[in-house]
Amino acid sequence: MNHIEHIKSFLITEFLPGVQASELTTEYDLLTNGVVDSLGLLKLIAWVESEFQVTVNDAALDPDNFRTVDAINAFVARASHPVKAG
Amino acid sequence: MSFARQVDARPDATALVAKGRLISYGELGDLVATASARLDGLDTTGREPIAVSATKTPHTIAMVLACLKARLPVVLPPATLPEATLQRLVDKARCRHLLDADGTGPARAGTTPAPGVPGNPDDVAFILTTSGSTGIPKLVPLSAGAVERFADWAAGQFDLGPGASVLNHAPLNFDLCLLDVWATLHHGGQVVLVDPDAATNGRYLIDAIDDNAVTVVQAVPMAHQLMVDAACDADRQLTSVRHLIFTGDHLPARCLTRLPGVFPASRFYNIYGCTETNDSFMHEVDRGALPLDGVPLGTPLPGVDAVVLDDDGNEITGPGQGELVVATPFQSAGYLGADPAAPNPFVPAPAGRPPGISDRYYRTGDVVRRDGDGLLYLEGRNDFQVKVRGTRLNIAVVEQVLLDHDQVAEAVVLAVPDPVAGHLLHVVLRRVPGATVNTLALRQHCARHLPTAAIPSTLRLSEDPLPRTSTGKVDRQSLTQILRSPQSEATVARKEPAR
Numbered sequence: 001m002n003h004i005e006h007i008k009s010f011l012i013t014e015f016l017p018g019v020q021a022s023e024l025t026t027e028y029d030l031l032t033n034g035v036v037d038s039l040g041l042l043k044l045i046a047w048v049e050s051e052f053q054v055t056v057n058d059a060a061l062d063p064d065n066f067r068t069v070d071a072i073n074a075f076v077a078r079a080s081h082p083v084k085a086g
Numbered sequence: 087m088s089f090a091r092q093v094d095a096r097p098d099a100t101a102l103v104a105k106g107r108l109i110s111y112g113e114l115g116d117l118v119a120t121a122s123a124r125l126d127g128l129d130t131t132g133r134e135p136i137a138v139s140a141t142k143t144p145h146t147i148a149m150v151l152a153c154l155k156a157r158l159p160v161v162l163p164p165a166t167l168p169e170a171t172l173q174r175l176v177d178k179a180r181c182r183h184l185l186d187a188d189g190t191g192p193a194r195a196g197t198t199p200a201p202g203v204p205g206n207p208d209d210v211a212f213i214l215t216t217s218g219s220t221g222i223p224k225l226v227p228l229s230a231g232a233v234e235r236f237a238d239w240a241a242g243q244f245d246l247g248p249g250a251s252v253l254n255h256a257p258l259n260f261d262l263c264l265l266d267v268w269a270t271l272h273h274g275g276q277v278v279l280v281d282p283d284a285a286t287n288g289r290y291l292i293d294a295i296d297d298n299a300v301t302v303v304q305a306v307p308m309a310h311q312l313m314v315d316a317a318c319d320a321d322r323q324l325t326s327v328r329h330l331i332f333t334g335d336h337l338p339a340r341c342l343t344r345l346p347g348v349f350p351a352s353r354f355y356n357i358y359g360c361t362e363t364n365d366s367f368m369h370e371v372d373r374g375a376l377p378l379d380g381v382p383l384g385t386p387l388p389g390v391d392a393v394v395l396d397d398d399g400n401e402i403t404g405p406g407q408g409e410l411v412v413a414t415p416f417q418s419a420g421y422l423g424a425d426p427a428a429p430n431p432f433v434p435a436p437a438g439r440p441p442g443i444s445d446r447y448y449r450t451g452d453v454v455r456r457d458g459d460g461l462l463y464l465e466g467r468n469d470f471q472v473k474v475r476g477t478r479l480n481i482a483v484v485e486q487v488l489l490d491h492d493q494v495a496e497a498v499v500l501a502v503p504d505p506v507a508g509h510l511l512h513v514v515l516r517r518v519p520g521a522t523v524n525t526l527a528l529r530q531h532c533a534r535h536l537p538t539a540a541i542p543s544t545l546r547l548s549e550d551p552l553p554r555t556s557t558g559k560v561d562r563q564s565l566t567q568i569l570r571s572p573q574s575e576a577t578v579a580r581k582e583p584a585r
Contacts, residue, residue, distance in 0.1 A: 016525075018546060023524050033529040034541025037475070039506060 003052070007072050010047055015040060026069040041066060048072065054079035089151055090115075092274045099248060100276040102144050103298055109144050114271075117148035118155065124185075125152055134182040135159035135213055137175075140259035142279055147258075147267065149185060159210040159227065162259040164556040165282075178423040179213055179225050213422060214261050216361040223556075225422035226361050228264075236364050236416040237269035239387065243368075244302050244329045250275030251298050251326070255291070255305040257282055257558075261361045262333065266304055275302075285309070286551075288316030295324050304331040304357075306558065311341045311495075317348040325351050333357040333365075336464065336482075339378045340492045346373045356381040358464065362431070363448045364416035366390045367462070382461040383454065389415040391443045393436050394456055401438060407455045409468055411436060413444035420446075453480065472501040472509040477539035484511060484542065487535045491528065493521035496552045498560045499542065500569060511542040514565055516552060 008021045015035050016024065030036045036044055044066055045056050054076065065075040092099070097112030109117075125136070138149050140162040153160040161179045163172050176184050211230040215223035241247060246269055254266035254277050270277050278298045284290040291313050295303065303313075310332055317324060330345065330352045337356065345354055354373060359365035369384025371377065386392050393401050394408040402408045413435070420432045431449040439447075453465040466482025473479070481499040488497035497515035504510040517523065523531075525545040532541045546569075553561040 017544060019525060023526055028526060029530075032538075033526070033533045034538055034543075035529065037538070 002073065003076055004069055004073050006051075007069050007076075010051075011035070011044075011069070014043065014047075024069065026073070028069070029067055030069075031063055031067050036066065044072075048076060052076045052080060089118075089271050090155070092271070093118075096248065096274060099274065101271060102147065103276060103278040104142075104144050105279075105281060111274075114144065114148060114151075117144060118151045121145070121149040121152035122155060124149075125156055125158070128183050130156070130158055130182075132182060133158065135161050135179050135210070137161045137163055137179065137181040137184040139163060139165055139184070139186055140257060141165045142254075142258050142282055147271075150268075151271070154211055154230075157211075157230070159213055161213040161215070161225070163215065164223075164257065164259045166556050175215065175223060175225075180423070212264070214361050214418075215259060216261075224424070226418045227420075227422050228364070228416070228418055232364070232416045232418070233264060233268065234272075235389075236264055237272045239416075240265045240269040240365075241273035244331070246270045246273045246275045246302065248274040250302060251278060251300045252276065252302040253278050253280065253291075253295060253298075253300045253304070255280045255285060255303070255309050257285075260558075261359070261364065262304055264364065265331075266302075270302075286312060288312035288314075289320070292316050292320075292322060292324060295327065296322075299326040300324075301326060301328045302331070303327055303329070303352075304333065306334040307332050307337040307341060308335070308558075310345070311338065314341055314344045314348050318344060323347070324349050327352040329353055329355065331355045331357050333359065336486050336489065337381055338489045340490075342371070342376050342378065342381070346376075356384060358383045359414075360448065360450055360452075362418050363412055363414045363450075366392065366412045366414045380463050382463050384461075386412075387414070391439065391447075392462075393439065393447075394454055394462070395436060399436070401436060402456065405456050405458050407453060407465060410450045410452045410454045410462070411447050412450060413447045417444075417446075417448060470501075472511075474501075474509050474511060474539045475507050477537060479511075479537075479540045481511065484513075484532070484536060484540050487532060488513065488515060488528065490535075491523065491531050493517050493523040494528070496548075496560070498552055498562065498565060500562060500566050502566065502569070511540070512569055513542040513545045514548055514552060514569070515545065516548045516550070 004026060005021065008024050012019050012021060012024065041063060048054065049056055064071060066072055093111045093115035097110060099111050100108045101111045101114040102109040136153050136158050138146055138160055140146065150160050161181060163175050167175065209229045210227045211233045212228045214226040214228060216226055246252060250270065252266055252270045252275050254263060256262040256266065267277050278294055278300055280291065280294060291309065327349045328351060330349055354371040356369045356371060357365050358367040365387060367383040367386055369382045371381060390412060392410060392412045395411055396402050396408045431451065433447050433449055435445055435447055451468050453468045454462045455465050456462050466480040470482045471478060471480050481501050484499045485497050488494050495516045495518045497513060500512045501509040502512055525547065528545055529541060553564050555561045
């Protein structure tokens with residue numbers, strides 16, 4: 001399932017007032033460019049957990065999972081449909 | 087030399103160009119005689135300062151010259167000052183007479199006449215105003231000797247004598263006019279008065295330069311940018327200019343790179359000074375090797391002593407960063423009517439200075455960096471230092487980075503206190519016409535040049551020029567209020583069209 005527009009909408013409302021969804025490319029680096037700082041990252045993770053009913057465990061706290069809209073979308077997809085070990 | 091000598095020696099030479107009209111030294115001398123007669127009709131026995139509204143007209147200039155001749159201190163309240171502020175300013179300066187704009191109406195009295203200027207009133211020539219952090223401007227008295235020493239230096243440095251044509255861009259109440267207007271009239275050049283209503287019209291400015299064969303241009307970087315843009319748009323060169331001075335702010339690299347093409351016969355100078363000390367540093371820019379990473383403040387002017395002090399007040403002699411403290415032959419003795427509870431930036435000579443230079447130094451509040459070659463660079467105001475998430479930042483540096491982007495015309499960084507982060511940085515900026523850059527790309531620009539903590543939390547685009555105070559600086563207070571008011575935010579942060 002594709003949550004890209006939903007994720008973008010949250011990021012814009014929370015961190016990028018005035019920016020159009022079409023301007024925010026899915027590979028834009030949210031961390032390096034200061035959109036999401038360390039406090040913002042906690043807020044973003046809390047939102048991902050409650051919005052998509054997933055648990056972000058310590059191993060998944062790697063900031064790279066939240067670096068871009070693509071990365072967040074991929075993380076949500078993985079966390080929602082965990083690949084079971086054979 | 088003096089103005090009166092110019093009137094006697096060269097009555098037919100042009101003194102002023104005002105709205106296209108030429109006024110000779112002889113004619114201006116007649117206007118001064120009329121103004122003097124008017125002064126004679128006033129009770130000036132208390133030697134109180136005379137307030138002359140700083141409307142930029144030959145009559146105002148004549149009235150100021152008449153005051154100087156009568157050795158009466160003159161205050162030039164900005165012509166745009168609200169009535170209530172004007173009254174408080176006139177009261178603070180203890181003016182007994184407030185003369186109206188064109189020098190024809192009746193004098194108005196201040197509400198607290200007498201007991202006059204503290205110190206030696208005969209010695210004060212100009213009382214300049216400088217924007218205070220709150221409310222009414224500070225009053226900066228300059229002695230006749232300080233003004234004359236400065237005029238002599240400026241006239242020698244920039245050839246302000248007969249044959250010179252000097253553009254006066256700044257409003258008459260600005261300290262820059264000591265060079266443009268008063269030094270020039272003392273030394274025999276002609277002053278080309280820029281109409282304040284047209285001061286931001288680049289095309290008007292370059293026409294004024296061409297029409298009057300202007301040889302000297304002194305202005306703030308914003309004005310140079312306007313002129314350069316207008317000249318490049320019209321594919322014009324301004325060949326008459328010999329000395330071009332930028333002062334008061336950081337000159338954006340995109341302006342600097344185009345100066346040599348637009349002004350092919352000019353030398354370029356960066357001048358640093360404060361109203362309290364007048365000019366203190368100068369750097370001549372080598373047109374063949376433009377300092378694109380920042381123009382140095384340069385070297386102290388003759389007679390100027392400067393030291394860099396660290397946070398503990400110790401002198402930094404090698405490379406390093408600290409507050410610039412100066413003493414100049416042109417400086418004020420101290421504020422008039424200063425709040426005794428406010429910190430006084432006029433201080434005794436720092437320890438270790440050679441005796442005999444000056445017993446009074448001025449803490450500029452400007453943070454400078456001295457590089458390995460001993461050159462000083464302006465880093466920002468020390469009151470612009472804030473902490474964001476524990477990292478100490480200078481918001482002037484952030485502004486400078488934004489202004490260095492070639493599609494940014496104006497930018498202001500506001501540090502808003504935040505209970506968690508200490509401060510958060512908010513940016514309001516205006517792009518150049520036709521710009522395509524958006525706020526996300528500007529974030530990337532900041533990220534390339536600044537530490538992460540210095541990347542602004544929000545960037546807002548303004549379609550309109552940023553509001554400025556009466557002294558031409560960006561009005562941070564009103565912008566902060568706009569930022570805090572959600573309703574008016576939309577007018578500042580008009581949304582970008584979707585692409």
